[in-house]
Amino acid sequence: xxxxxxxxxxxxxxxxxxxxKTSLAVKKLRSKMNVAKAEKMAVTENQELLxxxxxxxxxxxxxxxxxxxxxxxxxxxxxxxxxxxxDLYTIxxxxxxxxxxxxxxxxxxx
Numbered sequence: 001x002x003x004x005x006x007x008x009x010x011x012x013x014x015x016x017x018x019x020x021k022t023s024l025a026v027k028k029l030r031s032k033m034n035v036a037k038a039e040k041m042a043v044t045e046n047q048e049l050l051x052x053x054x055x056x057x058x059x060x061x062x063x064x065x066x067x068x069x070x071x072x073x074x075x076x077x078x079x080x081x082x083x084x085x086x087d088l089y090t091i092x093x094x095x096x097x098x099x100x101x102x103x104x105x106x107x108x109x110x
Contacts, residue, residue: 001079004080005083008080008087012083012087022097022101023093025101026097026101026104032108033108053103055099056099060096062092063093067085067086070086
């Protein structure tokens with residue numbers, strides 16, 4: 001392994017740990033979410049949540065494309081290219097967790 005591959009794998013490790021941390025935070029928020037408040041939300045807040053949901057759907061699709069692209073690259077490309085696409089996939093997962101947090105906090109605030 002070259003030093004560039006070590007850096008790439010190290011960055012992937014850091015991103016995965018951060019993604020797990022944010023996933024656990026979202027899981028805790030989801031367990032404390034008040035569903036009754038979600039039904040009483042105003043129309044403007046619902047529009048905001050619909051926009052976030054559409055944004056989340058796009059990022060989830062991009063994440064799936066990046067994941068399967070990295071799987072395909074595992075057969076045909078070098079390690080550095082596979083790690084690059086896995087880094088991008090992990091970043092999209094982190095952003096989806098951020099959007100989930102935003103939705104849950106909006107619902108709990110209402």
